[in-house]
Amino acid sequence: MAGPLTGIRVLDLSRVLAGPFCTMILCDLGAEVIKVERPEIGDIARGNGPFIDGISSYFFSINRGKKSLTLDLASPRGKSIFLQLVKHFDILVENFVPGTMEKLGLSYPKVADVNPRIIYASCSGYGQTGPYAHKPAFDVVVQGMGGIMSITGEPVGPPIRPGISIGDIAAGLFTAIGILAALHERSMSGKGQIIDVGMLDCQVAIQENAFARYFATGEVPGPLGTRHPVTTPFQAFETKDGYIVVALVGGERNQWALFCSALGCIDLIDDPRFQTSWDRTVHYDELIPILTRAFKGKTTEEWVGELEEVNVPCGPVNTIDKVAQDPQVLVRNMIVEIPYPQVGEVKVTNTPIKLSRSQCQVSKPAPELGEHAQEVLRNLLGLTQQEIEGLRKDRVI
Amino acid sequence: MAGPLTGIRVLDLSRVLAGPFCTMILCDLGAEVIKVERPEIGDIARGNGPFIDGISSYFFSINRGKKSLTLDLASPRGKSIFLQLVKHFDILVENFVPGTMEKLGLSYPKVADVNPRIIYASCSGYGQTGPYAHKPAFDVVVQGMGGIMSITGEPVGPPIRPGISIGDIAAGLFTAIGILAALHERSMSGKGQIIDVGMLDCQVAIQENAFARYFATGEVPGPLGTRHPVTTPFQAFETKDGYIVVALVGGERNQWALFCSALGCIDLIDDPRFQTSWDRTVHYDELIPILTRAFKGKTTEEWVGELEEVNVPCGPVNTIDKVAQDPQVLVRNMIVEIPYPQVGEVKVTNTPIKLSRSQCQVSKPAPELGEHAQEVLRNLLGLTQQEIEGLRKDRVI
Numbered sequence: 001m002a003g004p005l006t007g008i009r010v011l012d013l014s015r016v017l018a019g020p021f022c023t024m025i026l027c028d029l030g031a032e033v034i035k036v037e038r039p040e041i042g043d044i045a046r047g048n049g050p051f052i053d054g055i056s057s058y059f060f061s062i063n064r065g066k067k068s069l070t071l072d073l074a075s076p077r078g079k080s081i082f083l084q085l086v087k088h089f090d091i092l093v094e095n096f097v098p099g100t101m102e103k104l105g106l107s108y109p110k111v112a113d114v115n116p117r118i119i120y121a122s123c124s125g126y127g128q129t130g131p132y133a134h135k136p137a138f139d140v141v142v143q144g145m146g147g148i149m150s151i152t153g154e155p156v157g158p159p160i161r162p163g164i165s166i167g168d169i170a171a172g173l174f175t176a177i178g179i180l181a182a183l184h185e186r187s188m189s190g191k192g193q194i195i196d197v198g199m200l201d202c203q204v205a206i207q208e209n210a211f212a213r214y215f216a217t218g219e220v221p222g223p224l225g226t227r228h229p230v231t232t233p234f235q236a237f238e239t240k241d242g243y244i245v246v247a248l249v250g251g252e253r254n255q256w257a258l259f260c261s262a263l264g265c266i267d268l269i270d271d272p273r274f275q276t277s278w279d280r281t282v283h284y285d286e287l288i289p290i291l292t293r294a295f296k297g298k299t300t301e302e303w304v305g306e307l308e309e310v311n312v313p314c315g316p317v318n319t320i321d322k323v324a325q326d327p328q329v330l331v332r333n334m335i336v337e338i339p340y341p342q343v344g345e346v347k348v349t350n351t352p353i354k355l356s357r358s359q360c361q362v363s364k365p366a367p368e369l370g371e372h373a374q375e376v377l378r379n380l381l382g383l384t385q386q387e388i389e390g391l392r393k394d395r396v397i
Numbered sequence: 398m399a400g401p402l403t404g405i406r407v408l409d410l411s412r413v414l415a416g417p418f419c420t421m422i423l424c425d426l427g428a429e430v431i432k433v434e435r436p437e438i439g440d441i442a443r444g445n446g447p448f449i450d451g452i453s454s455y456f457f458s459i460n461r462g463k464k465s466l467t468l469d470l471a472s473p474r475g476k477s478i479f480l481q482l483v484k485h486f487d488i489l490v491e492n493f494v495p496g497t498m499e500k501l502g503l504s505y506p507k508v509a510d511v512n513p514r515i516i517y518a519s520c521s522g523y524g525q526t527g528p529y530a531h532k533p534a535f536d537v538v539v540q541g542m543g544g545i546m547s548i549t550g551e552p553v554g555p556p557i558r559p560g561i562s563i564g565d566i567a568a569g570l571f572t573a574i575g576i577l578a579a580l581h582e583r584s585m586s587g588k589g590q591i592i593d594v595g596m597l598d599c600q601v602a603i604q605e606n607a608f609a610r611y612f613a614t615g616e617v618p619g620p621l622g623t624r625h626p627v628t629t630p631f632q633a634f635e636t637k638d639g640y641i642v643v644a645l646v647g648g649e650r651n652q653w654a655l656f657c658s659a660l661g662c663i664d665l666i667d668d669p670r671f672q673t674s675w676d677r678t679v680h681y682d683e684l685i686p687i688l689t690r691a692f693k694g695k696t697t698e699e700w701v702g703e704l705e706e707v708n709v710p711c712g713p714v715n716t717i718d719k720v721a722q723d724p725q726v727l728v729r730n731m732i733v734e735i736p737y738p739q740v741g742e743v744k745v746t747n748t749p750i751k752l753s754r755s756q757c758q759v760s761k762p763a764p765e766l767g768e769h770a771q772e773v774l775r776n777l778l779g780l781t782q783q784e785i786e787g788l789r790k791d792r793v794i
Contacts, residue, residue: 004582016646021605029578044646048627049675050613057613058627061605108753125710127751130728136710137644140623140631144642145712147720149623149633151560152549159633159640159714161623162559163548169603171749173570178750178757180577181426185401185755187584194753201749203720204731206566208418208458208746210717211732215744216447216454220718226537226546226558230445230455234537236546236556243556245541247534249413249441278446313522313533315542317556320607321617323544323600331527334601335608347612349605352568352598353575354524356505356591358582360575 001359003030008183011036011089012066013073015043017139017165018123018199019095020062021172026091026179028351029360033066034089034376035367036082039395042070042369053343060366061348064338068367069376070397073104077396081381082106086114088380091179095123098133108194118192119182123175127198137199139167146203151210153223160223170202232280232287236317237295243317244300246307249277258310263294340365373397398756400427405580408433408486409463410470412440414536414562415520415596416492417459418569423488423576425748426757430463431486431773432764433479436792439467439766450740457763458745461735465764466773467794470501474793478778479503483511485777488576492520495530505591515589516579520572524595534596536564543600548607550620557620567599629677629684633714634692640714641697643704646674655707660691737762770794 048058072078125137153160178195228234445455469475522534550557625631
């Protein structure tokens with residue numbers, strides 16, 4: 001079974017995370033992704049630990065399935081090879097600081113001149129325009145500047161970074177969406193175009209609700225621990241042996257009564273302060289201490305059992321090891337073992353996109369630096385063994 | 398200028414957040430999104446505060462630009478209208494608990510029978526298969542079960558929820574990617590298919606690095622405050638008047654020396670414990686107290702100025718009000734004012750996807766419940782005014 005993007009070729013100049021996360025998604029969906037890396041050095045993510053027998057787990061995880069071609073884009077021969085390659089590709093992805101592709105002589109007009117159908121995706125810290133455009137940026141900087149650290153943490157406490165590189169991940173996801181939307185547009189117009197995604201912009205977009213609340217009330221949203229800003233109870237509680245999350249929303253008949261009964265708090269059922277989710281949000285400080293006391297009386301597993309019986313959405317707060325063993329996660333094939341020479345098998349997380357007629361699946365390991373140089377240059381450009389050796393000797397590849 | 402998805406029609410049965418966030422993205426890219434809502438009640442998100450003159454800011458933010466058609470899918474006439482409508486659509490999105498569409502008689506085979514080209518996207522808490530498939534789930538439950546709360550927070554402290562509904566948002570993004578990939582596939586095969594996205598699966602996917610570290614070392618990742626697990630310093634520091642984030646990565650020449658000089662810590666420059674990012678991660682507990690002391694000596698603005706001069710990526714930790722006024726955010730047009738009758742203007746965050754030849758832009762307000770019933774039923778199904786009035790009287794719409 002082919003992937004939905006089988007036949008689509010991606011020329012991937014991106015490094016570290018936002019760009020590679022985007023092209024990983026395209027690769028899992030069946031696109032052929034050729035990662036262009038600096039000779040000898042490669043993507044600096046290859047140096048990020050922890051390592052498995054010398055292999056960067058960081059690099060492996062997000063570059064599985066891609067091919068690697070080393071190419072010195074600063075050299076005239078490297079540039080010339082690149083512009084010949086471009087003819088064979090549908091998509092180009094880069095996440096340099098804006099201006100870099102121009103300096104390399106590989107700006108969109110140059111590339112489009114060779115291949116007007118190419119979709120040229122630039123993902124950067126702040127986007128290609130505006131006063132910060134040329135500043136370098138990394139995940140944590142964008143998380144700080146974008147506001148998410150100010151709304152994550154304890155109500156009274158320092159800013160907290162969500163435990164993932166959401167600055168990069170969000171930008172990678174939006175870039176993939178932009179690319180696929182442009183691919184659809186190309187199927188109508190026959191033309192490619194530029195995609196300009198800024199990580200800071202993506203932070204604003206994923207915080208739409210924090211901004212909506214701020215615009216509606218003028219109050220600056222702050223960190224809320226585990227709770228939701230407008231729905232109550234919708235948060236974690238400590239139990240006898242860990243934490244449980246519960247999520248009551250409006251609209252479910254008798255849910256509040258059943259929840260209170262299960263907790264042994266029947267006097268809350270008809271309490272006028274707590275009848276709707278919004279009432280409970282308004283009277284949050286009165287309600288939560290009562291629930292907090294109640295939840296401490298049993299284990300997480302006991303509470304999950306009892307609350308599920310009355311259909312209250314809930315679950316344990318799992319650590320990563322527990323998630324990796326969760327029967328649902330395993331049945332959904334979300335953890336994949338990839339055979340890798342010398343090491344045996346390397347485990348990575350799978351794509352969460354499941355299609356009925358097309359295959360979306362992690363298939364191959366991450367490439368060694370330059371592993372596919374010969375294959376790509378021979379198959380796409382018809383270079384001979386001797387020409388390839390010459391390029392290698394001169395450090396062009 | 399048309400959007401990249403202009404001409405694509407989306408029949409949107411989804412409620413609250415994951416589904417509506419997905420269809421919001423498609424709408425911003427130019428698709429015509431018809432939101433099918435229960436007569437009289439509508440999407441329960443319409444009841445989520447805070448309100449602006451009676452309008453839910455929560456609902457408005459993610460449903461801007463969509464059209465609303467009320468339709469009682471449980472009634473035979475509502476079902477029949479729905480199956481007639483389906484013929485005119487490219488995409489169907491639903492985020493009911495699995496089994497609901499079957500109970501309504503609107504399962505994929507029924508819908509595909511009428512329109513084999515339709516792309517039928519189901520977004521649910523745990524996906525359509527597996528032992529948890531039929532459990533109801535909400536954002537915070539999936540955040541708890543998926544592990545992200547266990548890696549967010551202070552190193553010693555309770556689990557923290559990232560300040561956004563990342564359970565829903567991530568699922569909305571991946572569903573949009575799945576839909577667009579299937580749209581490309583359809584341009585080749587002529588056939589639609591099912592997309593099955595589970596929120597829990599998406600949590601696993603966006604935490605790829607936490608899983609990679611766990612699989613590499615067997616150590617269970619824990620919360621780390623604002624720091625990065627493998628790069629140092631890559632975190633927030635308290636200053637005289639707030640917080641700053643700095644991000645040093647490997648590979649930049651002299652960066653460490655310039656950083657240390659700017660901070661007035663010249664004795665660290667040649668300290669063998671701190672030469673590479675990985676060295677600094679290994680000796681984290683020795684390094685950070687020194688940097689923490691240094692950063693307290695000046696204001697955030699002073700530090701940002703001095704560090705930018707030596708090209709160290711950094712920025713302030715902004716609150717939402719600051720982000721909403723940030724010159725870069727404004728130049729990038731990330732905050733849009735939408736005219737709305739009676740209220741004046743409502744501000745929402747814009748799409749972060751910028752294309753050079755296609756328009757991606759928030760254009761219209763969120764719909765009132767059933768606002769476009771007449772337009773949709775007349776234009777797509779040719780119903781007369783009298784027929785529409787009859788449906789309204791019988792509460793079918």
